Amino acid sequence: MCVMEELPLDRGLETMALSTAQLPQRFCRTFIHSSLLLLLSLGWVQPLRTETVMTQQAAILPNPVLANKSDIVSLDPSFLRDFTCMEVSGMSTEHAQDLAMAIKQKNVTLRVDQLHCLALHLSKHLVPKNLDTFPLDMLPFFNPDLFTGSQACTQFFSSIAKANVDVLPRGSPERRRLLLAALTCQGVQGSQVSENNVQALGGLACDLPGHIVAKSAAVVLPRLAACPGPLDQDQQEAAKEALQGGGPPYGPPSRWSVSTLDALQSLLAVLDQSTIHTIPKEVTDAWILHRTSQDPSGPWPELTTILMRLKRSTEEKACPPGRKPQVVDEDLFFYEDWELQACVDGALLASQMDRVNAIPFTYQQLNILKRKLDETYPQGYPESLILRLGHFFSLMSPEDIQKWNVTSLDTLKALLKVSKRPNMDTELVTPIARYLMERGQLEKGILDALDGFYPAYLCALSPKQLGSVPASVLWAARPQDLDSCSSKQLGVLYPRAHLAFQNMSGPEYIGKIWAFLGGASTEDLQALSHQNVSMDMATFKKLPVEAVERLTVAEVQNLLGPHVAGLKAEERNSPVKEWIFQQRQEDLDMLGLGLHGGIPNGYLVLELNSREAFSGGTSFLASGLVVALTPALLMADTLS
8 A cells, every 4th residue: 555654743744755565556646646635735735845945955055155255265274174066066167266275375184075076177277377376185186188288297297296196096097197197298208217207206106117116126116115005016026026136226135234224114015035034134133123112113113023023934043954965956946945044055056056057946945045155155256156157147136246257258158148137238247348358359259259249348448459349349339338438439439330330321320320429520520410410418418529619600500400409508518618618709699598608709719729728717718829809909910
């Protein structure tokens, strides 16, 4: 049957519940219609209708206090803190902007839903210049696509860097979109970021993915260490591998100090037992004692607990009777990690390295064995061991290789043969350079052994050795292989490279010769100035001073193309400084860059080839002597 609940009459019949589950719909509709007619005749329906309309109006009308635009700045913060999204939606854009400005001025903390709806409303007619007037924590809710162009996106993300991006959940699509847009705005491509990139990201740097953490660990890890909350799985794996590798900025765990552990902060949570065991025991003990005695509750009590637990699990234990091996065999594969640490002798490993490479040890086991070798040879491995490292060589860090003294070509060949790890070319520079520097000439056997590897060793060779480098090495050279070369070395390499690449077409030739330009002559640079090369300022700064200072203003302008404006920032640095002193000021003024220091009008330059004699004065830094033509000299010349 149809059921109508009884309600007190003083409630004005505000609600009525009808159930039609047990009677036909038609009968229920007839019953309800009759009931409504009866209520209408008694005058009870009108109060119900009036109250309902008033309730709906109250829900959609803005707060009368907030609606008064002239008073919004003078409102008490409590009024600004209690607005609803429905009230914001009923505001004009101008009124909403005033509300946002008042919230920032009074430093009012809003809920996430308030920040979101206020940002959404203001996005409809957003003016980028207004960003500075909005609450910082509201900015992460703006769509970064609204800020197109280099200047607009830079301004937006410089403000985001100051905001609390944790108002957005870690891993949320909105936060990922912000990070991607920020990296794009900074021109970041691939997995390499700079320290400036990380600083510009602000809190978004805590979201950098694992592949960027791995490739840019030196600048990313210190930022991750201070990030609130746990890292995601990819970040943890990348951070753990970087810390195990012992690269910058923290170095090998075996050299960490108490201050290093302090600096690691939350990164301590990613360390495994193998890495923690490498940290000197006295360091971890001192750090734990300092943490617990200074403030047992913080700032990272859970990290102290983790470190203590892992440290206890890897404490030194005595080797059990009968477990000390006399030979390296498959039985060692089944040893517990602590047994390998306690029982295996480094000298045994060194004498049977071929067997070590034949057994499929886990990565963690290999690291334990490496530590045993490092303990046996703290000053570096002997060459007899280096020669037989085989694939065990892949565990070596640059710091390990720095200690080696390779004197045999056979040893060098053995290292090159197993060098398959990425970036190993760079790590091998030290032993290769030491070996090559001991020889006056480059022997064919050495060059044959180096064939197929990038010549990252070039800048370690003497100018005399560089003179015998074959053309094939120059063809294989990359710009980074020449970064540390001196001007003398590049002076030897450039003419050889110019000869090697001379049969290439214009653009291809420029692409190959570019890295060698630090040894170019004035004539070569003059020829390049006619080829529209648009040289960047970083390359220009590496050019020889003697070659640059003889170029005219027009030639330098042609060389640099759109990068000519960079001369202003470098006007006090070589080679720009020396070049400016050689130019007439009126020619420099034609560039419109505000360059100063050129030869004033009415002055002569006498070439005396005495650069050194005048290197201390501001007017005599050029290669000649500047003499003013005074009226007296002119008169004397006329009389004569």
